[in-house]
Amino acid sequence: MNTKLLTAILLGSSVLCSAGAAFAQDATLTIESWRNDDLAIWQDKLIPAFEAKNPGIKVVFSPSAPTEYNAALNAKLDAGSAGDIITCRPFDASLDLYTKGKLADLTSLPGMENFSDVAKSAWTTDDGKATFCVPMASVIHGFIYNKDAFDKLGITPPATEEEFFAALDKIKADGTYIPMAMGTKDLWEAATMGYQNIGPNYWQGEEGRLALLKGEQKLTDAQWVEPYATLAKWKPYLGDGFEAQTYPDSQNLFTLGRAAIYPAGSWEISVFNTQAQFKMGAFPPPVRKAGDTCYISDHTDIGIGLNAASKNPDAAKTFLSWVASPEFAEIYANALPGFFSLNSTPVKMADPLAQEFVSWRDKCKSTIRSTYQILSRGTPNLENETWVESANVINGTDTPEVAAKKLQDGLDSWYKPAK
Amino acid sequence: MTATSANKRPFRWHIAIFLAPAVLVYTAIMIMPLFGTLQLALFRNVSQSQVFVGLDNFRTLFGDPNWSVNFWNALRNNVWFFIIHMLVQNPIGVVLAALLSSPKLRFSAFYRTAIFIPTILSFVIVGFAWKLILSPLWGVAPNLLDLIGLKSFFTPWLGKEEYALTTLGLISVWQFIGIPMMLIYAAMLSIPDEVIEAAECDGVTGMAQFWKIKLPLILPAIGIISILTFVGNFNAFDLIYSAQGALAGPNYSTDILGTFLYRAFFGFQLQVGDPNMGAAIATMMFLIILVGVCIYLFLIQTRLRRYQF
Numbered sequence: 001m002n003t004k005l006l007t008a009i010l011l012g013s014s015v016l017c018s019a020g021a022a023f024a025q026d027a028t029l030t031i032e033s034w035r036n037d038d039l040a041i042w043q044d045k046l047i048p049a050f051e052a053k054n055p056g057i058k059v060v061f062s063p064s065a066p067t068e069y070n071a072a073l074n075a076k077l078d079a080g081s082a083g084d085i086i087t088c089r090p091f092d093a094s095l096d097l098y099t100k101g102k103l104a105d106l107t108s109l110p111g112m113e114n115f116s117d118v119a120k121s122a123w124t125t126d127d128g129k130a131t132f133c134v135p136m137a138s139v140i141h142g143f144i145y146n147k148d149a150f151d152k153l154g155i156t157p158p159a160t161e162e163e164f165f166a167a168l169d170k171i172k173a174d175g176t177y178i179p180m181a182m183g184t185k186d187l188w189e190a191a192t193m194g195y196q197n198i199g200p201n202y203w204q205g206e207e208g209r210l211a212l213l214k215g216e217q218k219l220t221d222a223q224w225v226e227p228y229a230t231l232a233k234w235k236p237y238l239g240d241g242f243e244a245q246t247y248p249d250s251q252n253l254f255t256l257g258r259a260a261i262y263p264a265g266s267w268e269i270s271v272f273n274t275q276a277q278f279k280m281g282a283f284p285p286p287v288r289k290a291g292d293t294c295y296i297s298d299h300t301d302i303g304i305g306l307n308a309a310s311k312n313p314d315a316a317k318t319f320l321s322w323v324a325s326p327e328f329a330e331i332y333a334n335a336l337p338g339f340f341s342l343n344s345t346p347v348k349m350a351d352p353l354a355q356e357f358v359s360w361r362d363k364c365k366s367t368i369r370s371t372y373q374i375l376s377r378g379t380p381n382l383e384n385e386t387w388v389e390s391a392n393v394i395n396g397t398d399t400p401e402v403a404a405k406k407l408q409d410g411l412d413s414w415y416k417p418a419k
Numbered sequence: 420m421t422a423t424s425a426n427k428r429p430f431r432w433h434i435a436i437f438l439a440p441a442v443l444v445y446t447a448i449m450i451m452p453l454f455g456t457l458q459l460a461l462f463r464n465v466s467q468s469q470v471f472v473g474l475d476n477f478r479t480l481f482g483d484p485n486w487s488v489n490f491w492n493a494l495r496n497n498v499w500f501f502i503i504h505m506l507v508q509n510p511i512g513v514v515l516a517a518l519l520s521s522p523k524l525r526f527s528a529f530y531r532t533a534i535f536i537p538t539i540l541s542f543v544i545v546g547f548a549w550k551l552i553l554s555p556l557w558g559v560a561p562n563l564l565d566l567i568g569l570k571s572f573f574t575p576w577l578g579k580e581e582y583a584l585t586t587l588g589l590i591s592v593w594q595f596i597g598i599p600m601m602l603i604y605a606a607m608l609s610i611p612d613e614v615i616e617a618a619e620c621d622g623v624t625g626m627a628q629f630w631k632i633k634l635p636l637i638l639p640a641i642g643i644i645s646i647l648t649f650v651g652n653f654n655a656f657d658l659i660y661s662a663q664g665a666l667a668g669p670n671y672s673t674d675i676l677g678t679f680l681y682r683a684f685f686g687f688q689l690q691v692g693d694p695n696m697g698a699a700i701a702t703m704m705f706l707i708i709l710v711g712v713c714i715y716l717f718l719i720q721t722r723l724r725r726y727q728f
Contacts, residue, residue, distance in 0.1 A: 092691070185578050187668045188688075241555020243578025243669065249556050372689065380485050381690035384666060384682075392670050397580060413485055 027315035028058040030083030032076070034069035035302070041335040049331060050322050057315045077102045077307070084310035085319065088133035088303035090122035091372050098125070098132040104306040107131045109317060111324025118206060118366055119342035121373060122300035133303030134324045135342040137332065140357045141197040141297040144264040144272065146257060147279035149177050153260075157283035161230070164286040168237045171260045179237035181259035183245025190231070190390035191383075193263040196369045198285045199227040200295035205367035213374060215417030219408040220401075228393045228400030235394055243395055251275075266357045269338035273353070282356045284364060298366035300342065333358075378414030385410050453705070459698035469695075476699035490700070492671055493679040494707075496584055500675055501652040503588035504595075509644055511592075512599025513637075517629060519600070520607040531604070535597035542594075546661030549590045553577055577662065580672040587673055591658050595651070599644045606640035607633060639723050646715045653708050656681060676704050 031042070042061035050059060062083060064072050070093060076082035077097070086103060088094040097103045106112065107130050112120075115135050123133035145157065150167075153174055158164040171179040184190045203209065203223040211217040217224065239245060239253060254262040255275040262268070264282070272280060287294045304323055306316050322328055329341030330348060337354035341347050346362075349355050376383040389403040398406070460476055462469040480486045515534060519527050537545065553560050555575045564573045576586040610633060618624070618632045656677025659667055665687045667674035682690065684697025 092689070183578075184669065186664060187666055239556065241575035241578070244553065244555055244575030245578070246550070249554065253556065376689035377691070379690075379693075381687075383689040384687060387666060387688075388668065388670055391668060395578075395580070395669060397670050410485065413483075 026056045026058050027312040031061045031085040032083040033063040033087035034066040036063035045331050082307050084307050084316045086305045086307050088305045090300050103132045104308040105130050111321040114324050114343050123303045133305035134320050136302040136304050137339040138298050138300045138342050140266045142282050142284045144262045144280055144282045146260050147281045149260040158286050160290050161286045161288050177260040178239040180261045181250045181253040182263050183242045183250050184391040184394050185244050186247045187387040187391045189247055190394050191387040194231050195390045196297050197263055200297055200367045201285055201287055202227045205295035205365045209370045220404045225400050225404045232393050266338040269353050284360045294364035296360050296364045299368045380410040456698045456701050460702045463695050480699050493674045493676045497675040500588050504648045508592040509599050513603050515600045516603035519604050537594045538597040542657035543661045545594050546658055550662055580669045584673045602640050603637055606637040610636050649711050
C-alpha cells in the first residue's frame with residue numbers, strides 16, 4: 001500500500017514537473033550560492049523586486065551548505081549542470097574558475113562602473129584587466145562597545161590610540177568589566193579582529209598592501225611590525241585565561257555584558273542585536289595621532305558572476321546589472337545588517353550600528369585584508385601563519401620583530417614579486 | 420596412493436567462496452586506498468595534470484624547511500603523545516584491572532561500566548566537554564580547584580604552549596583508559612585458580628603475588644595493548660581537531676601527524692589542499708606504524724613467554 005502510494009506520488013510529481021517545464025517559456029535563471037541563511041531574503045524580497053521589473057525572467061535561488069559549496073559547484077560546473085548565476089567566493093577560488101573558463105568575463109557589464117577598484121579587487125585578474133564577478137557585499141572591521149558601560153564610566157569612544165589605551169586603563173581600574181573581549185585560542189580572532197583590524201592605520205591601507213604585493217615593502221618594515229607591537233599591548237586588558245578563550249566565548253562575554261569592548265567584524269551586528277540586552281555603539285580602529293587619516297578594513301566577501309556555459313546569458317546579464325544597481329544594494333544591506341553593499345552609491349540603512357560602521361567609509365580610506373590577494377597561494381600559507389603569529393605575539397611567545405621575520409621568511413621562500 | 424587422493428580431492432571452492440566477502444570488502448576499502456595513497460605520493464600536479472615525479476614529494480617533505488620543520492615538530496609531538504599514553508594510560512589500566520579482579524571489591528560491575536563509558540563517547544563530545552570543563556570563563560575546573568584551595572594551580576591549560584599537548588594527552592587517556600583495563604581484566608580472569616592457590620601454598624601473597632605471578636602471565640596482553648596504543652596514537656587526529664582546530668594551536672604545539680596530514684591534504688582556510696604532499700605524509704605515517712609494528716612482532720612478541728595451562 002505504502003509503496004503504491006509512494007510510486008503514485010513520485011509519478012505525479014514528475015508529471016507535474018515536466019508539465020511545469022513545458023509551460024515555462026520565460027527564461028529561468030538559477031542562482032548557485034552557499035548562503036542558505038539568506039534563502040528567505042532572496043525569495044521574499046530580492047527576487048520579487050527583480051521579477052516585477054523584468055517580466056519574462058524567472059529567478060530561482062538554490063543554495064547549498066557552505067562547507068560543501070566549493071566542491072559541489074566545481075562538480076556541477078564540470079558536469080554542465082550548474083545554474084546560470086554563480087555566487088563567487090573572494091580571490092583565488094573564483095579566479096581559478098575564471099582561468100578555467102567556467103566564469104564569464106563581466107568587465108563591460110552595465111553597472112560595473114558603480115564599483116571602485118578596491119571593491120572589485122577580489123574578482124579581478126592579477127593584472128587588473130578583467131573582472132568576472134559583481135561585488136555584492138563586504139564586511140567592515142572596527143570595535144563594538146557596550147554603551148551602558150561607557151556611559152557609566154564616563155568614557156567617550158576613543159579616536160586615537162592614546163585615548164584607546166586610556167579608556168582600557170579606566171575600565172580595568174574600575175574592575176566591573178573585562179576591558180576587551182578577545183581570546184587567542186582560535187587563533188583567527190587575533191589575526192582577523194586584531195592585526196587586520198588595526199593594521200591598515202599603520203601600513204596606510206591600499207598603499208601598503210599594494211607595496212607589499214609589489215615587493216616594495218616587507219613584513220619586517222616598521223609599518224607592518226608596529227601593529228604587532230600594539231597587539232602585544234592588548235594582553236593585560238584581555239580576560240583571565242584569554243589563551244583558552246574561544247571565539248564563541250568572546251561573543252558571549254560581550255553579549256552577556258561582562259566585557260566593555262569587542263574587536264569586531266560587522267557580521268556580528270545581527271547576532272549581537274538579538275542577544276545583547278544593552279545599548280551598543282561602534283568606533284573605527286583608532287588612529288595613531290589626532291588628525292591622521294584613518295583606514296578601515298572593508299573586506300570584500302561575496303560576489304556574483306555568470307556561468308560561462310549559461311543558456312540564457314542575456315537574461316543573466318540583465319539580472320547581474322540589476323544586482324549592480326543601487327536598488328539591489330538597498331534591499332540587501334537592510335535585510336542583512338553587517339553585510340555592506342560595495343556599491344559606490346550610498347545606501348540608506350535602518351540599523352544604527354550598521355549605519356555607524358558604514359559611515360566610516362566616508363571619512364576613512366578602505367582596504368581589504370592584506371593577506372588575501374595573491375600572498376596566500378604558496379607554502380607556507382601567509383594567512384594561516386598570520387593567525388599563528390598574531391596569537392603568539394599576544395600570548396608573548398614571540399616578540400613582534402620575531403613574528404614579522406618568520407612571516408617574511410615564509411613569504412620569501414615562495415613569493416617572488418614581479419618588479 | 421598420494422597421487423590418486425590428490426586427484427580425487429577436488430579444488431575446495433567453498434574455502435575461496437567463504438573467504439571472498441571479507442577479502443573483497445577488505446581489498447576494496449582498505450588495500451586499494453592504501454596503494455592508491457602510496458601511488459598518489461609519487462605524483463605531482465603540474466599544470467592541471469598528474470605527473471610522475473618519483474620521490475620528489477619526499478625530498479620536499481624532508482628537504483624544504485617549510486615542510487620538514489612542521490613534519491619533525493608533528494612527529495615529536497606525536498612521540499610525546501604516545502609516551503604519555505604508555506606512562507599513564509597503560510599502568511593505570513593495569514592497576515584498575517587488578518583492583519577490579521579482586522574478589523573483595525564490591526560494585527565492581529558498576530566501576531567497570533563507569534570507567535569504560537568515555538571510550539564509547541564520540542571524540543567531538545569529549546573534545547567539547549573538556550574544552551568547557553577547562554574553560555577559564557565558564558568551566559568547572561577553576562571552581563573545583565578553588566574549593567580545595569588550589570586556585571593558584573589553574574592556568575588555561577589548553578591555551579598554553581607548554582601544557583596544551585600534555586593536557587590533550589591526558590584527556591585522551593581519560594577517554595581510552597577503558598580499553599587496556601578491559602583487556603587486562605580479561606587476561607587476569609583467565610589466570611587459573613590453581614596457579615594462584617599454588618602460589619598461596621608457597622607463601623606468595625599480596626603484592627608479591629601480583630608482581631611474580633600475575634604480571635608475567637598478563638605480559639602478552641600488555642604487549643597487545645602497547646601496540647594498539649602505538650597504532651592508535653600515530654593515527655590520532657580527531658581529538659586535537661575537535662579541541663584545538665586544524666591549525667593545532669597555540670603555535671603548532673599540539674600539531675600531530677594527523678592534523679599535519681589534514682592541512683596538507685585538504686587545505687585549510689586560504690591554504691589550498693595538496694593531495695600529493697598529503698599522500699606523502701600519509702605514506703610516512705604508514706611507514707612509521709609499519710616499522711613500529713614490525714619491531715613489536717619480531718623483537719618483542721617472539722620473546723614473550725607463553726604459559727599453557
